[in-house]
Amino acid sequence: MYDVAIIGAGITGCSIAYELGKYNVKAVVIEKENDVSVGTTKANSAIIHGGYDPKPGTLMAKYNIQGNKYTKELCKKLDVPFKQIGALVVAFSEEEKKTLEELLERGKENGVPDLEIWDQKKLREEEPNISDEAVAALSSPNVGIVSPWEFALAMAEVSVENGVEFKLNTEVKGISKENDVFKIETNNGVIEAGYVCNAAGVYADKVNEMCNEKTFEITPNKGEYYLMDKSQGTLVNHVIFQCPNEKGKGVLVSPTVHGNLIVGPDSQPSAANDVSTTREGLDFVRTKAVKSVPGINFRESIRNFAGVRARTKMHDFQIYEDKKNKGFINVGGMESPGLSSACAVARDIVKMLGNSGLSLEEKKNIVDERHIDRFKHLSHEERAKLVEKDPAYGKIICRCETITEGEIVHALHRPIPATSIDAVKRRCNAGMGRCQGGFCGPRVQEIIARELNIPLAEVPQDRLGTNIITGETKDGGAQ
Structure with a gap:
């Protein structure tokens, strides 16, 4: 039994997880894909907007302004690439x-x-x-640019270190409520929680209608x-x-x-x-x-x-606790400036949960910082020390982006481990360069298979089912 279940591991769901991780709350994030940030979060303009575009008085205007400032703070604290270029x-x-x-x-x-x-x-x-x-x-x-998937990953990883659970490859099939407990049916069994945060992106309206009356449409x-x-x-x-x-x-x-x-x-x-x-x-x-x-x-x-x-006809965020279903909070319609606003929205979601009855006792000791060794950005002295500590950092795998084997191995053993070639790319940029993995992709695949102790043919490109190797040729070689 969880205190809070968050449905969706995009930038919004990961932001809520990060904020809840600061409290003595048993929380779980439920995500149908095999990694976080594989939906809209990884495929957008990567802009932290200024706030001049939303209509005054809207939730978009409110959270864009707050999120613009908070995003900059978090990116610095969590070692996420960010530049304020205007x-x-x-x-x-x-x-x-x-x-x-x-x-x-x-x-x-x-x-x-x-x-x-x-x-x-x-x-x-x-x-x-x-x-x-x-x-x-x-x-x-005040406008900035960011790596949105790395931002989501950073908050997700820190939340895991603070006790939040992530259930990947877990798709929500239905939601019911019995005796003030939400029963969330998934392909991996039933998950029970006292509160639900619906951050399901382009599917948020469908998730809402599993348990409530239709109030918005994506x-x-x-x-x-x-x-x-x-x-x-x-x-x-x-x-x-x-x-x-x-x-x-x-x-x-x-x-x-x-x-x-x-x-x-x-x-x-x-x-x-x-x-x-x-x-x-x-x-x-x-x-x-x-x-x-x-x-x-x-x-x-x-x-x-x-x-x-995830656009709605109202052209504003749909953030509210369901009137007839106490404890069910919708966080829908998070189109632009959703990326800019997500971390600010998350803080208010925590307040809404508290106002709805969730006990919010702050943890005394939390993980609130993160550092990633990016080999290409280190000085010669720093590189030498890193290679001395771990020789794998001395082997360049992705030449376009200067990504080492050590960085790839680290990506496979982080709090939310990479399990696909694109998941490695999202964590350390291997395959992000001019050749788009044309040269380093097979080597990354081999490292994943070795480190996760799985057959080479089971390593997907991205989502489950995106197999690269499908069988063997007549002479026994992989095809």
Whole structure:
């Protein structure tokens, strides 16, 4: 019997787990996939938004402002890649300059600091590769870029060290309530809990309806992206937005924390599990992106991907305790700025649980910091000491990203161990470079099989069932 069950191990669920780990509460995170952060959390723009875009008075506005500040604090504490590079919303006409004025006023009302509108001269000085057609821009220096999957993983790992359990490969099939206890049916048996936090992302409405009346509906919305090689990573210095419209914040061009350039997304209705990319979607992204930055060399694209937003018709977060089912808390509709807001939302979820009757006794000693040895960023002296301590750190496996065998082995034995090639990538960047694992992938697969003591054929690319090796050829070799 658990005090709290959190359904979903994306950025929202991991944030709640992190905050609950600070208390003497028996909590469990239930996730249908074989790792955390494999849904929308790993496939988004990776932006910590400033807070000038949400309508004043909405939950999005409230939590975006709070989350912007708290995210920076947590990333520093938990050793998560983060850079505050600022954002520019670019106008291409006198009409769009009016939109900048509206965003400026909205941002001031929301409490966003240091907003200002740049004229064309200032814009060109700061961003020499911006289009000649750009006439002005709204500058929001508090905007940052982050590694979203590493952020979720960091909070998840620390929460595990503080006593929170994670049940992966566990899919919720139904929820009922008997004598103030929620009985959560899963493919791995029944889990009982006094409270439930529904952080199921694009499936949050379905999870809610397992136990409650329908109060919101998720309308999944897909966005497609280009990830460019590091050769394009310095093309712009800020996150470059176009003026937002009814479909969202539009196509952006932005550096990533790992030195690449990300371009996208588009916006199109989709199924909750549709992460396919299309020629039409990518062509749209490309056309829109070169309007902002004409010099993008799309021949340097190393990967295309898509993510699905958990959008609702209300266009606001759905965060509340069910009126008829005490102890069931929905955290739905966490579309953008969901990543920016998640850690701030989590603190209020803990307060809601306390107001609902959960005993919240703070732990005296908790793990609240984390450090990761990233070999490529160490000095020569630090590298030498690390290799002396563990020779595996002296063997480079991923040459594109300079990732060592020691880092990969460490990823396989962390509080939430990696069990797939992509899970290793999310933890230490092996396979994230120009060749996208073309050279190091087989070696990473061998290390996983060796360290986890499983057959090579059982190592998946990512989710369960994404097998790489399917059998043997006639001469006995793997195919």
